[in-house]
Amino acid sequence: MAELIKVGMADYKVGSSPDTLISYGLGSCVGIALFDPIAKVGGLSHIMLPDSSSARLVENPAKFADSAIPLMLNDILRLGGNKTRLWAKIAGGAQMFTFANTMEIMRIGDRNTDAVISILRELNIPLLGRDTGGNYGRTVELKLDIGIFRVKTIAKGEKDL
Amino acid sequence: MCEDILNLSAMQLDALREVGNIGAGNAATALSQIINHKIDMTVPRVAILPLGDVPDVVGGAEVMVAGVYLKVYGLAPGSILFLLPYDSAFYLVDMLMGRKHGETKTLSAMDESALMEIGNILAGSYLNALCHFTHMTLLPSIPALAVDMAGALLSVMLIQLGQVGDHALVIETEFSTESSGVKGHFFLVPDPGSLGTILTAIGVRS
Structure with a gap:
């Protein structure tokens, strides 16, 4: 039985074929899918913030791009994934509300996206697709049987990366 | 400081609920006068939730909503978010623009302005009541x-809280009109440092 595994905000989950990982309603957060197409295992992370080093206390490492991605990577390897075969696809990082004088916190979407890209680069995981920025929310799912990363929006329809 | 919200006493939570009650009561009166309909409101909910659970308050992260967001400036900064389910937003616009119930199908720029103005008035009257109660000056930003x-809109508030903790203190009230099927959720979320200021102002600082 294929299961639909829900990934909440500031969380990540890993799984294997034929399951699907899904995360609903990303705004400025970024969803990161990692997938090994041969072993058909992967993970989906829903990060809220770029950097755990600026946080006062880190209770939940899945909240930050820099701590969540390495943890998820380890869990995928433990499930039988091979790091040299992994690809990454990402979506999110929007700016939901537009103010005339954009405050720093409002740019958090871009900062999240930039942090994710640089961490993937450090880990040598190729980024094969991205749908980031804009001013609209996204639901993302990773289908672990066929390796499709699907992005659904209200304003712009859905697409497979 | 930040994780203090996990240690709030029952008395402090009650006091915060009363703050929400006074604010929301004032806001409901203002809304009722604008649309000329009776407004029912729930007793405000004061909840301390893991950040990821907040979208469940409005029925889940994927529910389609219209949201008006404002920053609160002053001694106790925070955020206000007024969320309306999509069809409620249309019904409300019908009333504001003098259209027949169900006539609005998409939001024009003018309709969006009208909704922002409603958010503005609600936030203004909510904060006004809080100012009287706490003797602090609190001002809303432009909406x-x-x-x-819903998840995408709420994340804007939650991300700011995420920088200091894993929980959100949410003061939430649900508004509804009996006849026209308009429902809305009004969220006041104090910034992490503001909670102590509010508790001191209402005399329940431990």
């Missing part, structure tokens, strides 16, 4: 509107 998934 911003977005129509999208």
